[in-house]
Amino acid sequence: xxxxxxxxxxxxxxxxxxxxxxxxxxxxxxxxxxxxxxxxxxxxxxxxxxxxxxxxxxxxxxxxxxxxxxxxxxxxxxxxxxxxxxxxxxxxxxxxxxxxxxxxxxxxxxxxxxxxxxxxxxxxxxxxxxxxxxxxxxxxxxxxxxxxxxxxxxxxxxxxxxxxxxxxxxxxx
Amino acid sequence: xxxxxxxxxxxxxxxxxxxxxxxxxxxxxxxxxxxxxxxxxxxxxxxxxxxxxxxxxxxxxxxxxxxxxxxxxxxxxxxxxxxxxxxxxxxxxxxxxxxxxxxxxxxxxxxxxxxxxxxxxxxxxxxxxxxxxxxxxxxxxxxxxxxxxxxxxxxxxxxxxxxxxxxxxxxxxxxxxxxxxxxxxxxxxxxxxxxxxxxxxxxxxxxxxxxxxxxxxxxxxxxxxxxxxxxxxxxxxxxxxxxxxxxxxxxxxxxxxxxxxxxxxxxxxxxxxxxxxxxxxxxxxxxxxxxxxxxxxxxxxxxxxxxxxxxxxxxxxxxxxxxxxxxxxxxxxxxxxxxxxxxxxxxxxxxxxxxxxxxxxxxxxxxxxxxxxxxxxxxxxxxxxxxxxxxxxxxxxxxxxxxxxxxxxxxxxxxxxxxxxxxxxxxxxxxxxxxxxx
Ligand SMILES: Cc1cc2nc3c(=O)[nH]c(=O)nc-3n(C[C@H](O)[C@H](O)[C@H](O)COP(=O)(O)OP(=O)(O)OC[C@H]3O[C@@H](n4cnc5c(N)ncnc54)[C@H](O)[C@@H]3O)c2cc1C
Numbered sequence: 001x002x003x004x005x006x007x008x009x010x011x012x013x014x015x016x017x018x019x020x021x022x023x024x025x026x027x028x029x030x031x032x033x034x035x036x037x038x039x040x041x042x043x044x045x046x047x048x049x050x051x052x053x054x055x056x057x058x059x060x061x062x063x064x065x066x067x068x069x070x071x072x073x074x075x076x077x078x079x080x081x082x083x084x085x086x087x088x089x090x091x092x093x094x095x096x097x098x099x100x101x102x103x104x105x106x107x108x109x110x111x112x113x114x115x116x117x118x119x120x121x122x123x124x125x126x127x128x129x130x131x132x133x134x135x136x137x138x139x140x141x142x143x144x145x146x147x148x149x150x151x152x153x154x155x156x157x158x159x160x161x162x163x164x165x166x167x168x169x170x171x172x173x
Numbered sequence: 174x175x176x177x178x179x180x181x182x183x184x185x186x187x188x189x190x191x192x193x194x195x196x197x198x199x200x201x202x203x204x205x206x207x208x209x210x211x212x213x214x215x216x217x218x219x220x221x222x223x224x225x226x227x228x229x230x231x232x233x234x235x236x237x238x239x240x241x242x243x244x245x246x247x248x249x250x251x252x253x254x255x256x257x258x259x260x261x262x263x264x265x266x267x268x269x270x271x272x273x274x275x276x277x278x279x280x281x282x283x284x285x286x287x288x289x290x291x292x293x294x295x296x297x298x299x300x301x302x303x304x305x306x307x308x309x310x311x312x313x314x315x316x317x318x319x320x321x322x323x324x325x326x327x328x329x330x331x332x333x334x335x336x337x338x339x340x341x342x343x344x345x346x347x348x349x350x351x352x353x354x355x356x357x358x359x360x361x362x363x364x365x366x367x368x369x370x371x372x373x374x375x376x377x378x379x380x381x382x383x384x385x386x387x388x389x390x391x392x393x394x395x396x397x398x399x400x401x402x403x404x405x406x407x408x409x410x411x412x413x414x415x416x417x418x419x420x421x422x423x424x425x426x427x428x429x430x431x432x433x434x435x436x437x438x439x440x441x442x443x444x445x446x447x448x449x450x451x452x453x454x455x456x457x458x459x460x461x462x463x464x465x466x467x468x469x470x471x472x473x474x475x476x477x478x479x480x481x482x483x484x485x486x487x488x489x490x491x492x493x494x495x496x497x498x499x500x501x502x503x504x505x506x507x508x509x510x511x512x513x514x515x516x517x518x519x520x521x522x523x524x525x526x527x528x529x530x531x532x533x534x535x536x537x538x539x540x541x542x543x544x545x546x547x548x549x550x551x552x553x554x555x556x557x558x559x560x561x562x563x564x565x566x567x568x569x570x571x572x573x574x575x576x577x578x579x580x581x582x583x584x585x586x587x588x589x590x591x592x593x594x595x596x597x598x599x600x601x602x603x604x605x606x607x608x609x610x611x
Contacts, residue, residue, distance in 0.1 A: 003605055006246045010253040017191065017220050017261065024195040025213035029206050069204065069346030114204060 050129055050147035059130025062123045066116060077131045078140035083171035087146065090131075091156040092166045094124055100167025115163070121150035176478075180241030190357065191227060194219035197353055198344045214268035215344070219354070221261035222334050225299065225327070226361040228255050233364035234372070234468065243473030245607060252306070259299045262334075266292065288340035295333035302326040317425050324365060331358050373422035376466040379403045381442070383418075383463040386456060391523035392448040393491060394456045395433070397441065398465045405440035406467055408432055409477040410502035411495040411578070411606070414469025416444065418459065422466040428452050431494040431580075431606070432470070433526075435501035436477075442467075445525060447491035474578065474606040475499070481576035481602075483511040485568070487559055487589045489581020490518055495606055496580065497526050504536040512537060513569070517544040517559045517585065521552075542567050559585065561592040568596065580606040 067074075080086045097115035101108050116124065125148040132141060132148075161169075195216055206212070230238070231251045239247045270276050279285050282293040302323065309319050335355060338345055345351035381398040389395055400406070406414065413431040417424055434443035448454045476484055476499055486496045493516060500512070518524040524543065533539055544555040544563055555563050577598060579589050586605050593603055 003246065003249070004600060006242075006250060007253075010250055010257070013254065014257040016188075017224070017257075018217075020192055020195055021216035021220050021261075022213055024199065024216045025209050027199065028203070028212040028216075029209040065203075118206065 049149065052133060055126050055129055056133075058123065059126035059128075062119065062127040063130050063134075066119070067127065073135045074131050075135050075137060078137050080171060081132060081145070082142055085169065086171045087148075088152075088156065089166070089169055089171055090128055091124070091148070091153060092159060092161055092169065094119075094128065095153070095156055095159075096161045096166050097163040098166050098170075099163035100170075102167070102170070111167075112163070117157070121153040124148075124153045125150050176241045179237065183238050183241065187227070191220065191224050193357070194223050194354060197350050200350075204343055204346065208272070210268055210272040214265050214272070217261045217268070218265035219344075221258045221265065222331070222338075223354075223357055224258035224261070225255065225334075226331055226358040228258075228327070229361040229364040233368045234471065235364075235367075236471075239471065240473070244471040245473070256303060259303050262296055262299055266296065286340070288337055291333050291340060292337035295330050295337055298326055298330035298333060302330060321425060328362060328365075331362065369423070369425075372468060373466070376417075376422040376468060379466075380422075381465040381467060383459055383461055383465055384441075385461065386459050388457065389445065389525040390527070391490070391518065391525045393525040394446045394448070394453075396444045396446055396456055396459070397434075398444075398467075399442075400440040405438075406442060406469060407439045408436055408470035409475040410436045410499040411475035411477075412470040412472040413495070414467040414471065417466040417468075418463055420464050426452060427468065429471075429608075431472075431498065433494040433497040433501075435505045436498065437502055437505040445491060445494040445497065447525075472606070474580070474604060476503075476576065476578070479576055479604070481510075482573040483575040484513075485575050485577045486512065486514045487577065487579040487581065487585075488514065488516045489559070489585035491525065492581035492585070492606070492608065493526055494580075496578070497529060499578075500530070500533045500537060500539065504533055509538060511573075511575075512539045513567070513575075514539065514541045515544060515559045515563070515567070515589075516541060517581070518546070520545055520547040521549050559589055559592070561595045564592050564596055574602060577603045578606075579604065580608070583607065583609060 077090070080090060083089075093113060095115060095117045098111060098113035100111065102111040104111075119127075128148045132138065132145065198216070198219065228251055231247055231254075234244060242250075266280060270280060279289040280293065282290060282297065284290075285293075305314065305319065305326070306323060308314075309316075314322075335358065338354065339351070345354060380401045382401050383396065384399045385395070385397040387395045387397075408414070411431070413429050415427040415429050417427045430444040430446055432442055433445040434441065446453050446456050448456070474495060484499075486499070488496050496514060500514075503510075503512070514530075516524070516530075521527075521543075524545070530541055534541065542555055542563070544557065544559050545552065546557065548554070548556050555567070557563070577593060579586055581589075586607065590603060590605075594600075
């Protein structure tokens with residue numbers, strides 16, 4: 001009888017592994033994660049204009065969670081931001097991803113960037129502003145820069161671009 | 174502690190470990206989502222890998238882990254779940270390619286990126302590992318050679334998998350997550366170090382000495398060993414130990430044998446060993462005084478673990494050994510419970526331990542039914558195999574519930590089980606011991 005139970009247990013555990021993996025895949029494909037960003041903090045800054053003290057921690061947290069794994073620093077942001085349509089290009093890239101050629105340090109390579117449309121408007125605005133002011137980037141910004149605000153993101157969501165279209169719209173330096 | 178509680182505890186720990194990669198990958202920072210099938214495929218890869226790494230802990234003979242279930246079940250589970258894990262690992266690239274046929278080139282072991290190449294090699298190593306284990310006997314691969322190859326290939330495949338994960342760097346781009354995944358593999362593989370280095374170091378302090386090797390019938394030897402400078406091995410009748418012979422407890426050659434002596438005497442242990450191959454064939458010429466080491470006791474096949482009003486034992490050939498130990502132990506304890514023994518073998522000349530059994534009949538409420546394939550002339554016991562007819566004739570009709578313990582070759586186990594079911598003996602009263610563990 002022990003052997004019979006053991007056989008059943010083996011099948012049961014195998015089934016459990018597959019079901020758990022399918023559940024994981026479903027949650028993940030919906031963009032789910034187990035530890036969510038602090039909702040209160042998002043709410044607090046929703047209405048406020050850019051202010052490093054209020055926005056900084058949220059931008060930093062989102063950066064650490066979503067970007068840092070691939071980007072240790074992003075020092076070419078001011079250049080992109082200052083280019084024609086560069087400001088909205090950065091929003092489009094975050095919302096829709098990127099798929100196409102990109103010139104990195106002089107040579108062209110094919111690049112795919114994931115989309116982060118599942119983040120809140122405030123989270124996206126905060127992380128974009130974080131990019132503008134970190135690693136000395138603020139030195140390279142124009143005077144009185146037009147920092148991102150949640151409504152900018154909300155508006156850009158309607159554009160609904162393909163990653164290829166985003167790549168095509170990249171401002172050339 | 175209660176066996177059930179310990180068993181449940183280890184089951185929970187096991188589930189946590191094998192599902193941990195899925196939880197970890199869900200924790201932020203997590204990379205951007207991809208389609209269901211891509212995530213499913215990647216999930217199977219992680220789960221499959223952790224599951225293969227856990228195999229090292231399953232086979233390490235940690236007594237606290239194996240005792241609640243019986244090590245035979247653990248080893249059997251090892252075979253089943255490892256096969257399943259490899260199937261999951263195969264599904265990982267296959268799903269990716271079905272989902273996006275453009276990725277077919279990823280299956281090329283010499284093409285693609287370094288990441289996909291490492292993944293391919295890992296997978297092919299796992300498949301080779303499974304095939305060698307499956308066909309070991311058919312291709313006549315020496316048991317010891319297989320064993321070393323098996324461990325080596327497993328470590329290599331896990332290593333290649335980690336290279337693949339490292340180079341793919343998607344979920345594991347977060348250092349602590351990558352660390353946990355590597356940590357699981359390292360801790361699990363360290364179990365092999367426990368089994369092959371630490372355990373033998375303890376065994377070295379508890380040596381035994383061969384004091385007697387006596388020939389019995391049916392190519393069976395009775396090997397007696399005595400504890401040297403320690404109090405021996407406390408076991409439950411029906412349990413077994415891995416036996417190593419020679420001066421070094423670190424040798425890879427070790428074989429499992431059931432104790433045949435009484436559990437009341439832990440310092441002087443006897444095994445009944447049937448000649449089958451190299452190791453067992455050399456027992457007869459073993460000089461007295463040879464050093465022996467034992468890894469045990471293992472196993473959960475024992476009346477001590479499952480008290481009953483009476484027992485029915487079914488032995489096929491050398492499968493008699495655990496029952497000899499049980500009977501000797503019960504006799505030494507003056508046990509009065511009724512015991513019926515069915516003992517099947519080829520012929521009377523090949524039936525071992527008959528003299529011992531004759532003596533035990535005097536000391537116990539024991540009835541023995543010999544079932545011989547080729548009985549001598551004027552034989553008044555059973556002829557043929559232990560089957561439904563024999564049980565019909567010889568199993569008593571009585572009010573008590575006896576536990577039925579069966580040990581013998583695989584076909585005999587199946588036949589007796591079928592016969593018992595025909596007689597409506599409930600499964601909860603039936604127990605097996607298999608000698609063909611691997
Ligand atoms: C729980 C248990 C209890 C056992 N009790 C007894 C007993 O009381 N008396 C007895 O005679 N036999 C017993 N055996 C069987 C015994 O272990 C094998 O017959 C022996 O290991 C064969 O070794 P060999 O080198 O002589 O033969 P080989 O020709 O090398 O092997 C024959 C077959 O035995 C199996 N085998 C070989 N080496 C091992 C090993 N190290 N571990 C496990 N299986 C192996 C393999 O399936 C192999 O194909 C028991 C086995 C198990 C699992």
